[in-house]
Amino acid sequence: MMHGYQRKRRRPVAEINVVPYIDVMLVLLIIFMATAPIVTQGVKVDLPTGEAEALSTDSKPPVVASIDANGDYYLDIGSGSSAKDVLTLDDVATQVAAMIMLEPERPVVVKADRTIPYEDVIQLMITLQKAGVPSVGLMTDSPQEK
Numbered sequence: 281m282m283h284g285y286q287r288k289r290r291r292p293v294a295e296i297n298v299v300p301y302i303d304v305m306l307v308l309l310i311i312f313m314a315t316a317p318i319v320t321q322g323v324k325v326d327l328p329t330g331e332a333e334a335l336s337t338d339s340k341p342p343v344v345a346s347i348d349a350n351g352d353y354y355l356d357i358g359s360g361s362s363a364k365d366v367l368t369l370d371d372v373a374t375q376v377a378a379m380i381m382l383e384p385e386r387p388v389v390v391k392a393d394r395t396i397p398y399e400d401v402i403q404l405m406i407t408l409q410k411a412g413v414p415s416v417g418l419m420t421d422s423p424q425e426k
Contacts, residue, residue: 342387343379344419345372345408347400349393369407377411389417 344356352366355375367375376388388408392401405416 340383340386342389342417343376344389344391345376345404347390347392347396347404349395351396351400353404369403372404373407373411376408376413380412384414387417388413388415389419391419 346354346356348354353369353372354365355367355372357375357379379386380388390401390404390408392404408416
């Protein structure tokens with residue numbers, strides 16, 4: 281009796297090679313991890329989704345940090361102080377920090393001339409943030425006033 285050589289039939293394996301997909305995913309993960317800190321830098325500002333609403337009348341009067349067309353800084357704390365004195369950014373930070381320690385719930389707004397560069401407004405907002413202001417509002421004219 282002669283037994284011949286019998287080949288086993290192999291069934292084809294239907295598997296997807298996922299190694300290239302894992303490599304691509306890891307590269308994307310590294311790219312997102314590297315770019316995320318760059319994207320999130322900046323001053324946190326809550327932008328309104330509709331027309332801006334005025335501050336409520338029952339809230340305390342806001343502290344107004346202003347920049348005029350010449351780039352001079354002024355501060356109006358509202359309690360009998362004059363906003364006529366030209367200040368430096370350090371003076372603004374010192375006065376606002378002292379006021380925030382006394383009244384932490386008092387709102388702070390920035391009022392800037394439309395001709396002022398955006399960089400100067402951001403610098404003032406960063407200074408206010410470093411002074412301890414939790415959120416800064418931006419003053420605008422209503423469209424009806426024009």
